[in-house]
Amino acid sequence: MINRREFMMIAAGGVLSAMTMDKEVFASENKKTKVSLIKTSDRQSGVKRAIDLLNINPVKDKKVLLFN
Secondary structure, eight states: OOOHHHHHHHHHHHHHHHHTSHHHHSSGGGGOOOOOOOOOOOHHHHHHHHHHTOOOOTTTSOOOOOOO
16 A cells, blocks of 8 residues: 555656657547458458448558569
8 A cells, every 4th residue: 555645746747757748649539540440250351341341451552572
């Protein structure tokens, strides 16, 4: 069990660390994330279907290395 002084020091540390965080950490409340769930026994077709449902291009503006 901690005493009152230890509690106040821990609480103050939490407040100070929150004050130094980037504002974008707290500004994300209106953001939404798209999620798609696919039940399949074939992973390859499931991944393709999930990406199609999300309507995104996961490699847009990225460097991609393909090898076989």
